[in-house]
Each structure stands twice: as structure tokens, then as C-alpha cells.
Amino acid sequence: MEKYLLAHDLGTSGNKATLFSEKGVLISSTFCPYDTHYFHNTWVEQNAQDWWDAVCTTTRSLLEQGNIPPGQIAAISFSGQMLGCLCVDKSGNPLRPSIIWADQRAVAQASALEESISQWDFYHLTGHRNTASYGMQKLMWIKENEPEIYEQTYKTLNAKDYIVFKLTGNFYTDYSDGNSNGCYDILHWKWSEELISYAGLDPDKFPELKPSTFTAGYVTPAAAKETGLCEGTPVIMGGGDGVAANVGAGSISPGKTYCCLGTSAWITTTSEQPVFDDKMRTVTWAHIVPGLYAPNGTMQYAAGAYNWIKNTICQQESLEAARSGGSPYDYMNQEIEQSKPGSNGILFLPYLLGERAPRWNPHAKGAFIGIKPENTKNDLLRSVLEGVTLNLSLILDILKTHIPIDELLVLGGGAKGAVWRQIMADIFGTRIYVPELLDEAGSMGAAITAGVGCGLFRDFSVAETFIHIRETHLPDSENQSTYRHVKELFDDYYHALEPVYKKM
Numbered sequence: 277m278e279k280y281l282l283a284h285d286l287g288t289s290g291n292k293a294t295l296f297s298e299k300g301v302l303i304s305s306t307f308c309p310y311d312t313h314y315f316h317n318t319w320v321e322q323n324a325q326d327w328w329d330a331v332c333t334t335t336r337s338l339l340e341q342g343n344i345p346p347g348q349i350a351a352i353s354f355s356g357q358m359l360g361c362l363c364v365d366k367s368g369n370p371l372r373p374s375i376i377w378a379d380q381r382a383v384a385q386a387s388a389l390e391e392s393i394s395q396w397d398f399y400h401l402t403g404h405r406n407t408a409s410y411g412m413q414k415l416m417w418i419k420e421n422e423p424e425i426y427e428q429t430y431k432t433l434n435a436k437d438y439i440v441f442k443l444t445g446n447f448y449t450d451y452s453d454g455n456s457n458g459c460y461d462i463l464h465w466k467w468s469e470e471l472i473s474y475a476g477l478d479p480d481k482f483p484e485l486k487p488s489t490f491t492a493g494y495v496t497p498a499a500a501k502e503t504g505l506c507e508g509t510p511v512i513m514g515g516g517d518g519v520a521a522n523v524g525a526g527s528i529s530p531g532k533t534y535c536c537l538g539t540s541a542w543i544t545t546t547s548e549q550p551v552f553d554d555k556m557r558t559v560t561w562a563h564i565v566p567g568l569y570a571p572n573g574t575m576q577y578a579a580g581a582y583n584w585i586k587n588t589i590c591q592q593e594s595l596e597a598a599r600s601g602g603s604p605y606d607y608m609n610q611e612i613e614q615s616k617p618g619s620n621g622i623l624f625l626p627y628l629l630g631e632r633a634p635r636w637n638p639h640a641k642g643a644f645i646g647i648k649p650e651n652t653k654n655d656l657l658r659s660v661l662e663g664v665t666l667n668l669s670l671i672l673d674i675l676k677t678h679i680p681i682d683e684l685l686v687l688g689g690g691a692k693g694a695v696w697r698q699i700m701a702d703i704f705g706t707r708i709y710v711p712e713l714l715d716e717a718g719s720m721g722a723a724i725t726a727g728v729g730c731g732l733f734r735d736f737s738v739a740e741t742f743i744h745i746r747e748t749h750l751p752d753s754e755n756q757s758t759y760r761h762v763k764e765l766f767d768d769y770y771h772a773l774e775p776v777y778k779k780m
Contacts (some may be wrong), residue, residue: 410458444493
């Protein structure tokens with residue numbers, strides 16, 4: 277009797293549930309949205325009950341779609357949004373909405389930490405910079421502003437941890453999600469008592485840390501009734517979404533690297549030790565694969581910039597796409613192919629929302645530089661793709677100083693266009709591999725983790741049977757030469773404008 281693996285990918289916009297066979301075949305997938313609440317400019321929250329409702333709805337839907345008996349589900353696991361703070365009581369009841377990754381209210385708390393520990397020491401302890409994004413800083417905010425909530429808090433959880441509790445009744449987190457709390461000792465795989473003390477927090481409010489492959493428990497009778505699953509089905513911890521994608525992208529051994537081109541974009545590789553950059557431009561996560569690390573650099577706005585230029589100057593392409601039933605990006609990509617590498621002298625700085633890696637400058641702004649009378653719309657469009665890729669190449673260069681990298685697998689919506697993939701190959705100077713499934717890395721990583729955790733798979737090398745490469749792009753030597761010069765200008769222009777950004 278064939279076994280199946282159920283993966284839940286708890287994202288910002290909703291939960292994506294996916295069913296894989298033990299042979300790595302995608303059986304079916306479904307999505308259930310939930311609301312995100314934005315207010316006070318930088319506050320962003322979600323209701324944990326919405327996560328659970330979405331998991332129940334999608335689980336039942338998948339079982340019905342695939343006509344799969346619940347008894348054939350070998351295990352369940354998760355890929356979930358990171359950097360959150362959900363306070364629950366001893367019964368697991370949420371005490372307030374979850375403060376999610378995008379929330380920036382804890383700026384004062386992050387600054388207060390710097391009175392006890394420098395950015396340099398914080399970075400070398402956790403693998404990350406001290407910012408308002410992390411869970412510990414958010415819990416500090418709750419303690420200072422909602423003390424009654426803090427006092428009632430038994431544990432603080434991330435999204436997938438809450439679902440694990442709802443399924444099993446147990447409170448845990450894994451190393452990758454623990455890493456996103458901002459108080460995780462990355463070298464010793466444990467909570468940092470030193471950092472928690474500096475933050476003035478109770479260490480018992482953080483859940484017990486476990487490997488991503490740990491069996492957190494088994495589906496309870498109550499959870500079985502709500503989800504349609506069989507009581508006793510193994511629940512495997514899983515990991516944070518950014519790191520689960522490592523597994524789904526085949527980045528499971530040192531040097532294996534991938535790039536995800538979504539609204540934001542990142543390059544992540546795998547290493548045996550954390551990568552500590554001398555300028556703190558990249559970060560390091562605890563990997564899903566026990567004992568390994570996932571060095572990473574994330575830029576703020578990538579395919580989001582391409583979407584912005586579509587909405588700004590590509591109304592005609594959108595109209596044509598509506599008439600033909602196609603995508604406006606297909607028309608835009610055709611126009612980009614009519615512009616030469618280097619965009620006829622136009623450079624685009626992609627900092628529309630400030631920047632994380634490698635600049636770490638919230639004041640940075642976007643810019644087109646070098647526009648001349650002979651330039652065309654095609655040049656503008658191409659420069660956007662080149663600008664995003666040039667910024668990503670700076671991240672890749674940092675990682676390359678520590679780890680040999682000569683190939684990348686690309687994922688995400690931005691990877692659908694062949695023209696962008698070739699630009700990446702030429703600017704990065706690496707082979708670019710394109711898998712059959714561009715949007716399933718998180719789900720696939722969770723499914724593989726479920727299989728390893730329940731003993732269905734011997735180890736994570738099974739990822740090779742899940743990933744099917746459909747296309748490869750090789751660097752063009754002539755284009756590489758052009759882009760080496762463009763890349764120098766790209767960096768020069770950023771630094772020339774850097775003193776101006778705060779005045780704007």
C-alpha cells in the first residue's frame with residue numbers, strides 16, 4: 277500500500293497544503309487564505325485560529341481531492357513563516373494575535389539590547405543582526421507594553437509550532453525556527469541564556485528546541501476529528517519556510533545553493549559551519565538537515581520591482597495579455613530581449629523599499645541612472661532585471677568567499693522567465709538549473725522532512741528523486757565581460773548616492 281506525505285506551508289497570505297507520494301510525485305495541492313492585519317504603520321499581526329482553520333480546511337480538501345484514505349498518510353510536517361511571536365497559555369490558548377515577521381514595532385527594544393551586547397557580538401552569537409524583526413525583541417515589546425499578557429504567557433511560538441501543538445498537544449520548536457527568535461546560540465544549538473538575560477525575559481517562556489526531523493507527537497483524537505486525519509499519525513516538527521526551501525531545492529550538502537526570486541529574493545547555500553561575514557552582510561540559519569547550516573542573504577524587493585515597473589509603464593502589455601489570455605510578463609520579456617546586456621547604459625538600483633543584504637540600509641532608494649535620449653522602454657525593463665540580479669550577485673560573492681559555488685537552482689515566480697534566468701547565469705557566472713516545480717520548494721522540503729522523520733526515507737539524499745531539472749542556462753562569456761564593468765558601476769553608484777538617501 278503506497279504511503280503519502282502531507283506538507284503544510286504556512287505563509288503570510290495563507291496556508292498551502294501539498295500531498296506527495298513516497299516516490300516524490302506531487303499528487304495534489306490546495307491553498308486557503310487568511311487575513312493579515314496592518315496598522316500603526318509598522319505593526320503586522322495574524323490570528324492563530326486562522327492558521328488552524330486553514331490547516332483543517334486544506335487537509336480535508338486534499339484527502340478528498342486525491343481520494344486518499346487517511347490511513348495512508350505516513351506523516352505530516354511543516355514549512356512555516358518565521359520571526360514571529362505568538363503568546364499562548366498553559367492550555368495552548370493564544371493570549372493575543374501573533375506579531376508576525378513583517379512587524380517592526382520592537383525598534384526600541386532592539387536598540388536597548390545594544391546597551392548590553394554589540395551588534396558584532398550579537399551577530400557572532402546568533403548568526404544574525406540584532407533588529408526589530410526577531411521574536412525575542414517582539415516578546416520584549418509585549419513585556420514592556422502588555423505586561424499582563426507577558427505574565428500569562430507559558431510559551432511563545434511560531435506559526436508551525438502552534439499547529440504542531442494543535443495536532444499533538446505538545447510545545448516544541450525546531451532549530452531553524454528557534455534561530456528566528458534572535459536568542460539562539462548558533463554554535464551550540466541551544467537558547468542563549470546570556471541573550472535572554474540581557475533581554476530581561478524568562479527563559480522558560482521559550483519552547484524546547486528539537487531537530488526538524490523530531491517526531492513532535494501524534495495526531496490526537498480531537499485533532500483527527502477536525503482535520504480528517506487518522507488518530508496516531510506521526511507529526512514531524514519541520515522548519516522555517518526559508519530553510520525548508522533548502523531541502524526542496526536540493527541544498528542539502530555543502531556548496532549546494534539556490535536562489536528564490538519572489539517579491540523579495542534570497543540566495544541560500546549549505547555549509548558545515550556558520551558563515552560570519554566581516555561586514556555582517558549575510559546571515560546564517562540553522563539548517564533543516566541536522567548538524568548543517570544555511571548561510572543566506574535576502575534582498576528586500578526583487579520580482580516586486582519587476583511587478584512595479586509592469587504596473588507603472590506596461591499598461592499596454594497588460595491589455596494585450598488580458599485579450600490573449602497570457603501574461604503581461606511574456607510581452608515584457610520579449611521587449612527585454614530587444615535590449616542588449618547592459619541596457620544601453622542604464623543602471624537600476626532596486627532599493628524601492630530600502631535594503632537588507634548586502635546594504636542593510638533602510639534609507640536606500642530606487643533609481644534609474646544613465647538615461648539618454650536614445651534609450652527605449654526596452655532598456656528600462658531590462659535594467660530592472662539586471663539591477664535586481666546585480667544586487668543578488670553581491671550576496672553571492674560574499675558566500676563564494678567562504679564556500680565554492682559554481683551552480684545555482686532557481687525558484688519562485690521570477691524564475692519563470694527564460695530571459696531573467698539567462699541574465700542570472702551571465703551576471704553570476706554560474707550554471708543555472710531550473711526545476712519542473714518552481715513554487716513547491718517549501719512544501720517539498722517539508723514533505724521530505726516528514727519522510728526522513730518518520731523513517732520512510734533513510735536520509736535527505738532522497739531530495740534528488742523529488743527534484744526534476746527541466747532546463748539549464750550556461751553563462752555567455754561575452755555577456756560576462758559586459759556585466760563585470762556594469763557591476764563596478766552599480767556598486768559605485770550606490771555608494772555615491774548613499775549620503776543623499778537620508779535627506780530624501
